[in-house]
Amino acid sequence: MGYTRVHAEVHEYDVFARKTRVEPLHQVGSVVAPDDDLAMAYARATYDEERWVEMMIVPKAAIISLWAPGGDS
Amino acid sequence: MEPANSGALEALLKRGELVESTSEMTPDYLRELKHTLLFSGDTELISAPAYYLAARKAPSVNAFMTGIAIIQDELAHAHIAYHILEELGESQEDLIFKRDPKAFRYPYAFDVPLESWTELVVANAMYDQAGFCLLGDIHEHGSYGPWKRGLVKVMAEENFHLRNGRNWSKRISQAGGEAREELQRAVDWMFPLTVEWFGLPDNLKQHSTQLDYRLKGLTNDQLRQQWLSTVVPFMESIGIAVPAHQEGDGYVLDYPFPCTFDADEKRWDFKDPCSWDAVLKRWRERGPRNAEMVALFQESFAKFQVRA
Ligand SMILES: [Fe+2]
Ligand SMILES: [Fe+2]
Numbered sequence: 001m002g003y004t005r006v007h008a009e010v011h012e013y014d015v016f017a018r019k020t021r022v023e024p025l026h027q028v029g030s031v032v033a034p035d036d037d038l039a040m041a042y043a044r045a046t047y048d049e050e051r052w053v054e055m056m057i058v059p060k061a062a063i064i065s066l067w068a069p070g071g072d073s
Numbered sequence: 074m075e076p077a078n079s080g081a082l083e084a085l086l087k088r089g090e091l092v093e094s095t096s097e098m099t100p101d102y103l104r105e106l107k108h109t110l111l112f113s114g115d116t117e118l119i120s121a122p123a124y125y126l127a128a129r130k131a132p133s134v135n136a137f138m139t140g141i142a143i144i145q146d147e148l149a150h151a152h153i154a155y156h157i158l159e160e161l162g163e164s165q166e167d168l169i170f171k172r173d174p175k176a177f178r179y180p181y182a183f184d185v186p187l188e189s190w191t192e193l194v195v196a197n198a199m200y201d202q203a204g205f206c207l208l209g210d211i212h213e214h215g216s217y218g219p220w221k222r223g224l225v226k227v228m229a230e231e232n233f234h235l236r237n238g239r240n241w242s243k244r245i246s247q248a249g250g251e252a253r254e255e256l257q258r259a260v261d262w263m264f265p266l267t268v269e270w271f272g273l274p275d276n277l278k279q280h281s282t283q284l285d286y287r288l289k290g291l292t293n294d295q296l297r298q299q300w301l302s303t304v305v306p307f308m309e310s311i312g313i314a315v316p317a318h319q320e321g322d323g324y325v326l327d328y329p330f331p332c333t334f335d336a337d338e339k340r341w342d343f344k345d346p347c348s349w350d351a352v353l354k355r356w357r358e359r360g361p362r363n364a365e366m367v368a369l370f371q372e373s374f375a376k377f378q379v380r381a
Binding site for chain 2 (some may be wrong): 071
């Protein structure tokens with residue numbers, strides 16, 4: 001969307017986590033960072049509201065959307 | 074992207090469904106949503122320097138760490154709102170670092186300096202309770218999906234903030250003596266500031282676009298009553314006086330609303346009622362700490378900026 005930041009090049013990551021083993025992963029938010037290491041640090045510090053059993057981040061660019069609300073189909 | 078037509082949006086809102094993408098919004102909905110998000114992001118962000126300047130007066134290292142944990146939460150809350158704004162086409166960097174202090178949109182209360190640990194915990198008990206009511210309403214009734222989901226985390230943490238405020242307020246009140254008098258003085262000036270946080274009374278605000286778009290679900294007066302119904306009984310339960318009492322199903326203020334406030338003295342003049350125009354003027358001009366707080370997070374920006 002053409003914004004600039006303190007870092008010239010940043011990437012967006014979606015953050016997924018779950019609280020218990022029986023529940024599926026769900027999206028808890030997203031972070032924007034210049035690299036994977038900082039993105040991990042941001043995700044850990046920002047989404048610390050629970051004791052997650054699992055947390056992972058995915059670069060948004062790697063997500064292939066098939067359909068979404070508000071889309072054409 | 075073609076803007077959605079207002080008929081389709083209206084139907085979607087009527088069905089109680091959530092708006093998920095800009096393609097479903099009318100330009101008007103988008104503008105109102107951005108306003109609401111900006112107010113929320115600015116409020117969360119400004120609470121960080123406001124709380125920090127008071128947390129330095131913490132009575133112990135443990136208490137200080139609790140204060141810092143709350144500040145870190147508030148920054149994450151601000152991030153959530155600003156990040157959604159970014160996805161809606163705004164520049165997060167411009168919003169945080171390049172705006173004039175007076176352009177920030179947050180309740181006037183934060184402009185009046187919190188100068189002691191006691192004032193900080195009263196802020197947790199009353200300001201965070203106000204945030205809890207306002208954000209809880211958006212979490213429950215809000216029509217924008219991404220924000221509604223982002224608020225799950227925020228609500229959990231606000232609950233912790235206000236519990237911290239209540240625990241400490243109770244402790245200080247039980248200590249008695251000078252500590253308790255200081256607590257009462259803090260409540261005396263902060264209580265009416267939080268009452269006005271919820272904005273114009275419903276009889277002066279004829280129409281709310283935010284309600285039309287389900288960007289909130291309750292009116293200003295309904296939210297104010299909700300806040301009073303939690304704060305008044307709590308303060309009474311710990312033996313602290315507040316200028317409001319229960320009458321039937323609702324709460325009634327024991328002072329003219331609005332009335333004049335001396336920010337430097339932190340004193341309300343209950344004998345000097347004023348107009349809402351005068352209140353709006355005070356809000357627009359901002360209060361004593363506005364520029365200092367904004368400088369606290371803006372000043373390093375130029376120093377550390379990396380040019381592409
Ligand atoms: Fe917050
Ligand atoms: Fe808070």
